[in-house]
Amino acid sequence: MSFYRITWNEKYDFATLHNWGCTFQCPFCTYKLRSGADGRPGFAEPRPRRFLTVDEQKAALRQVHPGKVYVMGGEPTVAGELAAMLAFAKHELGAETKLGHTNGSRLPLPDLDAANVGFKAWSEELHLKITGRPKALIYDNFRRAFDAGIKLSANLVFIPELVGLDELEGLLRFLAGLDRGIPFHLNGYIPIPGQPWRRPRLDEMQEALQLAASYLNKVKSSHLTSAEALNLEARDDRFRVKIIAGD
DSSP, X not given: OOEEEEEEETTTTXXXXXXXXXXOOOTTOGGGGSTTOOOOTTOOSOOOSOOOOHHHHHHHHHHHOOSEEEEESSOGGGOTTHHXXXXXXXXXXXXXXXXXXXXXXXXXXXXXXXXXXXXXXXXXXXXXXXXXXXXXXXXHHHHHHHHTTOEEEEEEEEBTTTBOHHHHHHHHHHHHHHOTTSOEEEEEOOOOTTOOOOOOOHHHHHHHHHHHHHHOSSEEEEOOOHHHHTTGGGXXXXXXXXXXXXX
């Protein structure tokens, strides 16, 4: 079991299954902003006290009967019960299913309607350095998911001194080669304690955003501080949720 919490947003009619664990070891993962991380590669958050059984997960979802079921992490595809929960949400609840964020390492999946894929780099060497996994796995999976009709969006953490404009442009060319209409979000790097990189300047964000807009039609960005990232509910009511199962 990997899901330890389920939350519910009544206003927007979605429930979210929260997963623990990841297949990547990215040093700039924003989960590392939270205190108590055990420091092991791929585990940016402390281990939950307990995990929910499949029966507990289904009971919580039946209680609110959401129109949309999202799955987030960590990396949500590490959950052994994910396939069963996607099938339950899709076929018993009639809900739209989406990976709210994923690194794409296990796409495509049955009973999955949509996925938001976080790309890490374009060049092979840098991708391997950041994630510990080969680039082709992610890019090939994204293409397969696109061909399978899964509704996809993409994002990248922009770190001028590490994942800069060249890395961004390589990814943009790849996405535009599939469909210029793929939604893309440019995330300005949020400084992680112990890491050497700085937050992008506003002019650097603008330059990167203009580059993205030259390739894709639906481009957004965020440029948060650490404090803002730890208090997202103050900025966006989609994060104002009620816990319906787990801690």
